[in-house]
Amino acid sequence: MIANPKRNRPSASKLIAAVAGLLVASWALPSSAAAATPDQGQIVGMTQLLAQAGDKSLNGEPASDQAGAEQAPAKKKKLSEKEVWKKASGVPELPALPHFLAKIMPKKKHTIHKWMWVIRPVYALVIVTLVFLVLMGVYRKRSILPTRMQTAMEMLVEGLDNLICGILGEKHGRKYLPYLGALFLYIVCLNWFGQVPLMMSPSSFFACTLGLAICTFFVVQYTAFTKLGVKGVVGHWAGDPKDVVGYCVAILLIPLHIFGEFLKPLSLGLRLYGNIYGEDVLLGSMLMLGIMIFSFLPANGIPLGFPLMLPFQFLALLLSTIQALVFTLLSTIYILMVLPHDDHEHEEHAETHA
Amino acid sequence: MKGTVLQFSYPIGVALAAIGSGLGLGRAVGSAMEAMGRQPEAAGKIQTGMIVGAAFIEALTIYALITVFLVPK
Numbered sequence: 107m108i109a110n111p112k113r114n115r116p117s118a119s120k121l122i123a124a125v126a127g128l129l130v131a132s133w134a135l136p137s138s139a140a141a142a143t144p145d146q147g148q149i150v151g152m153t154q155l156l157a158q159a160g161d162k163s164l165n166g167e168p169a170s171d172q173a174g175a176e177q178a179p180a181k182k183k184k185l186s187e188k189e190v191w192k193k194a195s196g197v198p199e200l201p202a203l204p205h206f207l208a209k210i211m212p213k214k215k216h217t218i219h220k221w222m223w224v225i226r227p228v229y230a231l232v233i234v235t236l237v238f239l240v241l242m243g244v245y246r247k248r249s250i251l252p253t254r255m256q257t258a259m260e261m262l263v264e265g266l267d268n269l270i271c272g273i274l275g276e277k278h279g280r281k282y283l284p285y286l287g288a289l290f291l292y293i294v295c296l297n298w299f300g301q302v303p304l305m306m307s308p309s310s311f312f313a314c315t316l317g318l319a320i321c322t323f324f325v326v327q328y329t330a331f332t333k334l335g336v337k338g339v340v341g342h343w344a345g346d347p348k349d350v351v352g353y354c355v356a357i358l359l360i361p362l363h364i365f366g367e368f369l370k371p372l373s374l375g376l377r378l379y380g381n382i383y384g385e386d387v388l389l390g391s392m393l394m395l396g397i398m399i400f401s402f403l404p405a406n407g408i409p410l411g412f413p414l415m416l417p418f419q420f421l422a423l424l425l426s427t428i429q430a431l432v433f434t435l436l437s438t439i440y441i442l443m444v445l446p447h448d449d450h451e452h453e454e455h456a457e458t459h460a
Numbered sequence: 461m462k463g464t465v466l467q468f469s470y471p472i473g474v475a476l477a478a479i480g481s482g483l484g485l486g487r488a489v490g491s492a493m494e495a496m497g498r499q500p501e502a503a504g505k506i507q508t509g510m511i512v513g514a515a516f517i518e519a520l521t522i523y524a525l526i527t528v529f530l531v532p533k
Contacts, residue, residue: 373519380522383529432515 129413135303136396136411139201199390202306230308233299237291266290273438278445282438285325290434293318297382297426301419307426310386315378319371322437327367330444342444343367374436381429385422389415470528477524484517 199205204218204225211218218225244259252260266287271279293309300307308314330339341347343363344356392415399412492510496503 376523376526377515377519380519380526384522384525387529428511428515432512432519435512 129416132413132416133411136393136413136415138206139393140397140400140411200300200306200386200393201390203304204306206304226306226308226311226314229299229306230296230314233295233308234292237295262291263287269435270438273435274442274445278441282325282441286434286438286441289318289322289437290430293378293430293433294427297430298423300382300386300426301422307382307386309378310383312375312379315382316371316375318378318433319375322374322440323367323371325437326370326440326444329441333446334444338446339444370440374433378429378433381425385418385425389418389422392418474521474524474528477521481517481521485514488513488517 204222207218241259244255247253248256267279267283270283270286273279274282296309296314297307299305300310309318330342334342340360343360345352345359345363347353347356393411396412396414399414400410489510492506492513496506499506
């Protein structure tokens with residue numbers, strides 16, 4: 107029997123309802139951000155604001171708190187909340203849970219800033235737990251007749267397998283597939299969860315991406331030293347000298363190569379950090395613009411904002427995936443460069459013979 | 461440096477980096493399009509390579525952009 111090609115396609119009305127629902131729901135973020143800012147369009151660098159809240163010279167208690175105003179000593183300048191916001195002119199960021207908490211409990215701003223170094227890894231841990239639970243659930247319930255979830259996961263793993271074994275070759279590719287596949291999946295989830303409301307993506311902090319790059323650095327160096335041996339590694343750094351000229355140039359090449367080895371994880375981390383943090387700043391700026399559009403209205407502080415950042419959220423999702431792919435591919439290529447080269451010649455001969 | 465003309469150095473630096481990456485990306489994507497036209501059945505592989513190459517070239521502009529963020533105000 108010929109399967110009906112229209113069987114699984116969603117109806118037109120459902121699609122229109124989904125798009126309309128998305129457009130309506132996208133007003134939630136700018137409106138809540140507009141309600142949270144005292145002066146329209148001042149989603150300022152919250153980290154700087156929280157840091158200045160801890161700065162004693164600024165005295166960042168809101169002026170609407172009259173009891174606090176009377177108790178303030180006469181020497182210190184008392185700044186209203188609007189002035190504090192204007193002073194903390196940092197880079198606009200996408201508001202997340204700590205920012206909203208700081209708005210709800212303004213007295214605890216300093217505590218929230220002190221605890222940011224805990225809040226950020228907590229987000230990463232939450233993401234890891236969710237991903238782990240999903241994957242373990244799929245693995246436990248696996249069967250010969252797969253469900254849709256299992257098929258999707260199998261497609262994912264097979265795609266990663268093709269990608270990595272296509273570069274590293276069958277033998278080595280399978281050995282490094284767990285690390286590189288986990289790296290790709292983890293970075294994609296880290297980046298995507300930044301778009302979930304009230305969450306920050308941990309990869310918008312340089313510490314997180316540098317840590318991931320250092321993991322790759324250790325994997326690459328461990329591979330190099332176990333596969334090639336110390337003599338092989340130093341020869342690789344010196345450019346495999348074969349004659350006297352090679353040995354003379356080797357003295358120049360070794361420090362250059364060592365510097366390059368340390369530069370690789372730095373560039374890996376900076377690339378991912380810059381892309382994800384730049385997307386956050388872009389979204390924050392668009393959010394600010396969307397709120398300032400309504401500033402011509404007479405009543406100041408209307409909690410309404412135009413969802414100007416909607417197309418940029420889709421762009422952020424797409425670019426995050428590409429950046430995760432680039433990170434994984436670069437790690438693969440770094441591992442490829444330290445693997446012994448004659449393995450590849452043998453494999454190519456085997457493929458041409460087969 | 462907020463009230464002086466020196467603060468123009470940030471956008472000018474990023475703009476120069478953007479010019480370079482624009483030229484590089486144009487060349488890369490142009491070659492990819494040409495290769496895809498020559499051999500349409502290899503379009504998938506060429507497209508993957510093009511995306512990866514574009515991400516590398518883009519990263520150089522991002523490095524210039526980061527210097528704007530990493531300077532404390």
